[in-house]
Amino acid sequence: MSLELMAANLDLQGRADRVAHLDPDSLKKAALRAARDTDAEGLWALLEAYLVTRGGRGARVSVNTLGAYRTGLDTFLAWAAPAGVSLLRPGPNAGFRYVRHLEGAGLAPSSVRVRLSAGKALYAALRWTGACEAAPFLDVRAPGDPVPRWEKRKPYSTDDVALLLRHAGMQDAVIVVLGAHVGLRATEMTTLLRKDLHLDAPEPYLTVTGKRQRRQEVALSPTAIKVLRTWLAATPNYGPRVLTIHTRQSVENALKRLCQEAGVRYGGREVHGLRHSAGTRIYSESGDLLAVRDHLRHRTVDSSEIYVDYARAGRKKPVGDW
Incomplete structure (x- = not known):
């Protein structure tokens, strides 16, 4: 691993550890405050810390994955308030409504899957902090893609x-x-x-x-x-x-x-x-x-x-x- 990459990973790990090191009450309060205020930066700090601390890839999570999840978080937050969805009490159909919204916006099935993964990770992070027990994406599935893989992003001759x-x-x-x-x-x-x-x-x-x-x-x-x-x-x-x-x-x-x-x-x-x-x-x-x-x-x-x-x-x- 290059020194540059090691430095980036240490910085990521350091940010995550600062959040994960909080005592349970402080972590919960930070999450409640971020969710109440729809604080995108605060919620991202919690989500990033969760991915690094509890995620399968840990501090080796890729820049692309983090970028996709950040975009997914921002997309969900932009939809939630106008749709009348409370972050801490989203309701039983919120996850399904969100996926239908993404489909209606014309996102490709692969993009819907990525946004759905980000939504699931957000609520896993909120449950990790103790801020809520909601799991609005638990039974939600992304739509299948009717276009065969080889019909997409074809090669240059x-x-x-x-x-x-x-x-x-x-x-x-x-x-x-x-x-x-x-x-x-x-x-x-x-x-x-x-x-x-x-x-x-x-x-x-x-x-x-x-x-x-x-x-x-x-x-x-x-x-x-x-x-x-x-x-x-x-x-x-x-x-x-x-x-x-x-x-x-x-x-x-x-x-x-x-x-x-x-x-x-x-x-x-x-x-x-x-x-x-x-x-x-x-x-x-x-x-x-x-x-x-x-x-x-x-x-x-x-x-x-x-x-x-x-x-x-x-x-x-x-x-x-x-």
């Missing part, structure tokens, strides 16, 4: 990736190869450190900190090596991280702008579509799901099966010459 690289500046080219060749997620790109690039190894690779803070090695293609060497040589004093942009939104904006310049469709693919390009190409060229699993660092081969569908979608239909 090999020709699309080549076109993006022809139009890309040096840093944009790094983003493209980190996604479409190495298979990194946007957040993994922004947190990648220069010291974790091993371009002179007999078989060049990089070491990435992925989901659940797992550190894994990923092989580099000749194209990725060339792009990375060019970037590192041009930016020797740019700090410990590979990229100069450090947020997922900045990466998304950069790729969207590049797609517009290159005439490549961005919508429905976004940054994660580059990762899908890597997995699809590996499976198309090797027919080996284990190779996809290893390169994309999936926990199980089940997560890799989607690339069979992506690869098949690009093939000629069997009835094409009938």
